[in-house]
Amino acid sequence: MESRTVFKLFAVSQPGIEEITLSELEDLGIEGKVVPGGALFKGGLRELYLSNLWLRTANRILVRVASFKVTTFSELVKKVSRYPWDIYFPFPQKVKVRVTCKKSKLYHSKAVAERILKGIHHRLKHQLEEAKFEDEGTSIVVRIENDFCTVSVNSSGASLHKRGYRVVETEAPIRETLASAMILASGWDRKTPLIDPFCGSGTIPIEAALIGANIPPGFKRDFAFMKWKNFDEVLWNQLLEEAKDGITEFPQVFGFDISKEAVDAAVKNAGAAGVKISFKVASFPEYGLPPLAYIVTNPPYGKRIKVNPEEIYRDFGRWLKKVFSGFKVAFLAPSNRLASVTGIKCKRVTTFSNGGIRVNLYCSR
The missing domain is CATH 3.30.2130.30 (VC0802-like)
Known part of the structure; x- marks a missing residue:
């Protein structure tokens, strides 16, 4: 062949x-x-x-x-x-x-x-x-x-969601492929700052930084096709060089979480990914943020982590309206009812399974 x-x-x-x-x-x-x-x-x-x-x-x-x-x-x-x-x-x-x-x-x-x-x-x-x-x-x-x-x-070998940067995990992490799907579906322009106020171990911010800097997700891993008889090493190295030439500066990406353990994990994972992100232990910070931003996040909805989801989604919506003069948002919620608690005008874009839980992806209109 x-x-x-x-x-x-x-x-x-x-x-x-x-x-x-x-x-x-x-x-x-x-x-x-x-x-x-x-x-x-x-x-x-x-x-x-x-x-x-x-x-x-x-x-x-x-x-x-x-x-x-x-x-x-x-x-x-x-x-x-x-x-x-x-x-x-x-x-x-x-x-x-x-x-x-x-x-x-x-x-x-x-x-x-x-x-x-x-x-x-x-x-x-x-x-x-x-x-x-x-x-x-x-x-x-x-x-x-x-x-x-x-x-x-x-041809891939291990699942493509295994980018090679997840060195520390926290409870209920979102898979890398789904984080990227959320970012791409949000319509992010890769220039406006992107913020995740429930960043956990940093998957959404890290995927955003990779997307914004045009870094291939498969840069730091091997693939099954590399062991095939017809592997074209010259072609593969050419594609890697072309990818390196296309890498740009990192956009402004912020990640916040109320858990210090989660933020520490996010910092280590971002280091392993080689990306530049501003992480901070905080719950809905009100200062030091850009007035215009894309918010892409996976709030806790009380399925795998015991919280009061209605209170969290309500506070999330209030924070967006109070802190930003303009924003676009993409977030997950298991129901239209819970999404409506935010008070944000949004539409359901698609539905998929996140950790065995059916969730909807909502994006602002």
């Missing part, structure tokens, strides 16, 4: 933010289309590398390797063995096989995973060992629906 080969690719993202992921692809000059759970697109090694390096809201990039109809296990082994698996697994390694079966004669996921590996072994001159966790190597993603099987290889 050469670098000019066109792959069928799938950027996996959390349900509810697929449109944002597609917009990111379009910003990279890549055409695609939204489907449930992500965005489909085509491209060569360049597009494969760019999407892994730059997409802030995707969890992984899958390469669609095989597609066929299947009704028996022997047929599954035979058809899987036809594909060039040596490209993706050139040496013995651990892989995680993820299987979903729906409305098909082959419905036992564990048995399907065993036959997938057996078919791959028929093609390879070495064996693969099944991993317990994806981070041990990479993964093979199998979906059988209506007796049609699709087999994909995860």
